[in-house]
Amino acid sequence: MAGGAARRRHIYAYLSILPAIVIIVLFTVYPILYNVDLALHKNVLTAPGSHPFTGLKNFADVLKNPGLVRSFRTTAEFTAVIVVGNVILGILIALLLNEKFFGARVLQVLILIPWAIPVVMAGIIWRWMFAGNIGVINGFLYSLGLIDKYYSFFGNPATAKLTLIVARLWKDVPLTAILLLATLQVIPHELYDAAKIDGGGAWAAFRYVTFPFLKPTLTVLLILETLTGFVTFDLVFVMTGGGPADATTLLAWYTYTEIFTHLNLGRGAALAFIIALLTLVMAMFYFWALRSEELY
């Protein structure tokens, strides 16, 4: 009986996805509703028990704060640098790993190591590498005679930003390279032969054969890395604490400190809502761009 089979299929399907849906609803839909409710009321931990409805006041307060604009700009800069760095280094490393020689086989194992290390620990290691007292980077530059006394990387806004970028790229480029390598390996060899016959050099082969194949993967990686830039929190926590001044105050860190130093949950929720919206809009934009791409 067809109807009975269809019903059984539906019941089986719903039971299968139920656990996942329940957990995700509990930890995404409900939190967002909760956030909206918080944001529309006054809610300061220092004045418990008094939660009058304040409409959009929290949102206005948050948007008026020049710190938000500054941290947004810092985040946009940081994200742009890591996205570009990630793509360029990722492609170069993937091309190196795709060559047939012993070194590539060793590197294909080593490259998993930074990927596997938790961000917090990567941040701690780089913090100590850049440190002004025990830092080996200072030690190295000193041994080479390039500096005559240890430099405080975390004391200068530009170099503090640099430390975050270095740690982020160290952690993220391996996955980019692994995924690009996987894509490179499915490119049919005949295409390169054809490019050669057509008289193209190495660049032409890259431009007209390799790159079009990498493009869909690159688009996915672009989205991932942009989102990473906007949610980077752990690295800031263990490396710079947002400083010096607010030079490395990325959005996620800004939100965290707004919530936990001012203990103003209403404003924190409004800020959180704005950031979630921003991420969503960005992701939508990417999906739209992705859809207009011709995917193979």
Added chain:
Amino acid sequence: MRMSTGKRVFLYAMSVILAIWLIGPILWIVDASFQLDNELFSIPPHWIPQKPTLDNYKYIITRVPPPAYAYDPGQIQMGHKASGEALAAIPALKNSFIVSTVTMALNVVISVLAAYAFSRLRFTGRNVSFSFIMLSRLIPAIAVAIPFFAIIQALRLLDTYLALILVYLAFTLPFTIWFMTKYFDFMPPDLEDAAMVDGCTRFQALTKVVVPIVAPGIAATGAFAFLNAYSEFLFAVLLTKTMASKTVPVVLSAAAINFDVSYALASTAVVLAIIPPIAFALIFRNYITSGLSMAFGK
């Protein structure tokens, strides 16, 4: 086809630079773990420890201070600044292990069940629920920090393993469900169809026929869930209070921002903390790379 010597030299030179970039930081932190603070502070640094010692490891593992760590007011740079955070490494590792392993096990079961239904069955609401799960992943963690805290508090789960496990499930499931769905899509349904013709139910076909075939994908899913749970930081900071549930990233981050920390001890704690994920990644290497190739490749 033989490679030209020039190209070979170039490739090896690039490989050496890349290898140093990839594992140089790890080698240095391992190097530091065999030194004491007074040696670590020498300028320029000792690339090879002059007085290599296992004292840091002994101290962290047994929690009994070796003679070098005995309190000595004259020796400011010595390791007597025994930071409690670094010494909590072993209990924190235990917490991390429990949370990550349970997250991994539950994630695998839940995502295989859901992904199989998404891949094989046509049902009302399929596209909507799948899109919903994927979209949920776009919510930045920090944006739901306050509500998560409130939910966990309302459930009376603050400072418990279960709190972390639930949150980590919510954050890892979208990726693993997407990944396993893609993985099932690659598998032709012939074998399980045959099994069902032979009288198996759909669930039996899944557990007896399909699961053994997709074992590599399941291994990759498990590795992903484990590593993610092991690494997570924001909620671990927010939802844990004591050593009853504090995980490794929480304990080590406290050591990192403590200016009075013993760098030698803390480096040793970092080394101990990165061994499990590295071992995990290397053991599951083939599954992870072939799984990723499958999901992102053709």
